[in-house]
Structure formats: C-alpha cells, structure tokens
Amino acid sequence: MRAEERDGDDDGARERRIPARRPVAARGAPDPVAASEACRPEAVARARGVGAVLGVILLVAATVAACGTEAKAVCGVIVDSTSYADPATSRNDVTSKLPAFAQGCDWIGFAAVTGSSESSTCRQDPVSIAATQAENPNDNPVVEDRVRAHRITEVVPRAVKLFDCPAEGEGSDVLGALRYVAKQLGAQRQPDKPHRLIVFSDLINNRGDLNINKLDLSEGARKQKIKELRDARLLPDLTGYSVVVHGFLREKTSSPDRFPLLEGFWRESFEASGASTVDLL
Numbered sequence: 001m002r003a004e005e006r007d008g009d010d011d012g013a014r015e016r017r018i019p020a021r022r023p024v025a026a027r028g029a030p031d032p033v034a035a036s037e038a039c040r041p042e043a044v045a046r047a048r049g050v051g052a053v054l055g056v057i058l059l060v061a062a063t064v065a066a067c068g069t070e071a072k073a074v075c076g077v078i079v080d081s082t083s084y085a086d087p088a089t090s091r092n093d094v095t096s097k098l099p100a101f102a103q104g105c106d107w108i109g110f111a112a113v114t115g116s117s118e119s120s121t122c123r124q125d126p127v128s129i130a131a132t133q134a135e136n137p138n139d140n141p142v143v144e145d146r147v148r149a150h151r152i153t154e155v156v157p158r159a160v161k162l163f164d165c166p167a168e169g170e171g172s173d174v175l176g177a178l179r180y181v182a183k184q185l186g187a188q189r190q191p192d193k194p195h196r197l198i199v200f201s202d203l204i205n206n207r208g209d210l211n212i213n214k215l216d217l218s219e220g221a222r223k224q225k226i227k228e229l230r231d232a233r234l235l236p237d238l239t240g241y242s243v244v245v246h247g248f249l250r251e252k253t254s255s256p257d258r259f260p261l262l263e264g265f266w267r268e269s270f271e272a273s274g275a276s277t278v279d280l281l
Contacts, residue, residue: 072130073194075105076181077155079162080113080201081122082172084247093246094159094200101198102155106130109184112162113201115169117176122165124158126184127151171207175234182236197238199245203266209234217261226265226272239274248280
C-alpha cells in the first residue's frame, strides 16, 4: 500500500508517492524482517565484499551468529563384543547407524562390552572430529567441513574393531562399559555442548553385581536393586546425556512377560544415572 501526498505550486497540483512505512519492532526487540533479509544468501554475499567497511564486517559476524548452526556434541560409542556380536544384524547396525550419529559430534570416545569391560585391554583411541585451532585458525567453515568429513571416516572402523575383542572372562559386563565411557566423556565435558551416547548391545548384563537373567523384576525389587547399584557407585554418571540403545534384548532370551519389565528396569537405571532421554530400540 502507498500513501499519497499532494504538493501544490503555481503550475498546479503535483503528486508524489511515498512508500508506506514498514512496521517498527518494539524497542529492544530484533527486527524480524531485517533478520530474515540478512540471512538471505545474496545479503551475506554483499556483506562479504572485498571493499566492505568495518560496520559491514560486524554485520556479517552478527548475521552468521543469527543464522546459526546446531551445537555439536561430546559423544560416546559402546559396542558389545559378547554374544550380541554374533548376528550379522549387530554389525550392520553399527555400519548403518553410526555415521549419522557421528555427524552430530565434535568428539567421540569408545568402549567395548567384554567379560571385564572397565579393566579391558581392548581399547580404541577417541576421535576428535572438530578441527583444532591450529588446523583452522581463521574458523573457515570450508576447512571445518573438510576436517570433519575426514575424521568421521575413522569412527566406524574403530567401532567395528571392538566386536572382535577377547572375551576377558565369562558373561557380559555392560555396566562396566558404561562406566568406562562415562569417565572418558566426563574428562571432555563441556557445559555448553550436548552429550550423547549410542550403545550397540542387548543389555544382557550377567556379570558382577547385576545378573539380568536372575533379577527379581517386581517394582519394589527393581527400585531396591537400582538403589544398591547407585549406592555402590556401579551406575555411570550420565547426567544430562541422551542415550540410544540399538539391539535391546535382540535375542529375546527372556520369557515374553519379562521383556517389558526388563525395559522398565533399564529405563529406570538410566534415569537414576542422570540420563535426560532414553531410547531402547
């Protein structure tokens, strides 16, 4: 819509058209129209011109921050090398699901489930996916993407190697692997970043203080067992972590009526460990 204004003179009335004013944002609030226009590629490109003055450079910095990217996470990967590793489906889960998970990470630590996970000698070095200051001193997004793409190719091969760890004793020590990876991630913990854990395991812990196959799964007994594990510091510190498990009770060795009870036990255990979200897939 345009507003009209008449301006008279000796030669007669003349018209000139004045564009209607754009609505003004409330004082202190961001202008939604300006923000939208600033994020358009051509606007950013203009701001990055060689002859840009200091004010425009500052505008570009503000624009990049406004358009933003999702914060990458500090991550952990657990791979079960016990009976869970036997079906081809388990290995396929790692190769098909881990790459997408790694895309959202800046750092990834690894742990294997063995018969003695926390003291296991079967280890893989962590992968620092984000470019270091030395590698990308000017915070060039092209350099960052190139470094990330290369580092992510290292993640799946390291995880797959954990399938072939030695048994290191009878049974499956899932809690030990959770504690070990939590310690690694704790050393890298950054309050401003999300923390994520992906577990490739059936969670059939049958070693040490937790034998899933003999566990009393009544509600009161479940709560008591979790309290005992927490008091003995056998639960990992997963405060604020999102946890996803692939292969949960894959072989369905338990009787069908125990399945939902075991699911309840593990959900309650992860929640008692501080996890913010839990998916048992």
